[in-house]
Amino acid sequence: MDYFEGVVATLLEFEGYWVNRSFKVELTIEDKRSIGLPCMPRVELDLLAYCAAKNEIIVFEVKSYLDSPGVKLKDISEKHDVPKGRYKLFTSERYREVVFGRLRQELMLRGMANSKTIFTLGLAAGKVYQGKSKDVEMVMRNSGWRYISPEEIKLCVMAFADEGYENDPTVIAAKILTRDTQKQ
Secondary structure: HHHHHHHHHHHHHHHHOOOEEEEEOOOOOOHHHHHHOOOOOOEEEEEEEOOOOOEEEEEEHHHHHOOOOOOHHHHHHHOOOOOOOOHHHHHHHHHHHHHHHHHHHHHHOOOOOOOEEEEEEEEEEEEEEHOHHHHHHHHHHHOOOOOOOHHHHHHHHHHHHHOOOOHHHHHHHHHHOOOOOOOO
C-alpha cells in the first residue's frame, strides 16, 4: 500500500467511511474485449470507501504526486472510447461502466454491497499541476464525482492534531507537527 493512500484512508475513516485498500477487480475475457483491451491485467482500485448511511461506495483513485508536477487537468478531462492513460476510470465511460459492473458483482458475492448500493468515482490528489485545483474540482463536480483536493487533505490532516490519541501515523505526525503551535 502506498503511504499517501494510507493518509487518505485515515481521512475517510474519520469522515465515517469504511475503507478497503488495493481492491482487485477480475474482469472476464468478455469484459476485456468489450472495452477493447483483451489482454489487460486485472484492475486494481486504490481505495473503496463505503458509507453505510448512504449505502454508497466511492471508488477512489489516489495520486500523491508530491514531488512531481501533479494531477493535470487535461489528463482527467480527456475522453477515450478505448481506455488509455493514468485516469482510465475518469476518461473512458465504457471502461468505468464495465469495471463498476464487475465490482458490484464481486462485492455482492462477498456480501459487501447490494443491488441498491450507489457507486461513485472519486479522486484524492496530493498536488495539482499549475495550482488548478478549482478547475479539477469543477470537472469532478460536473461529473457527479467526489474530489479531495490537496488543500482539503492538508486541512484534514492538521485537524487530526486536535483528535484524541490514535495509533495511526497520520494522526501522530499531525500532533508532532502542530505541537508547538497549539496552546500548552
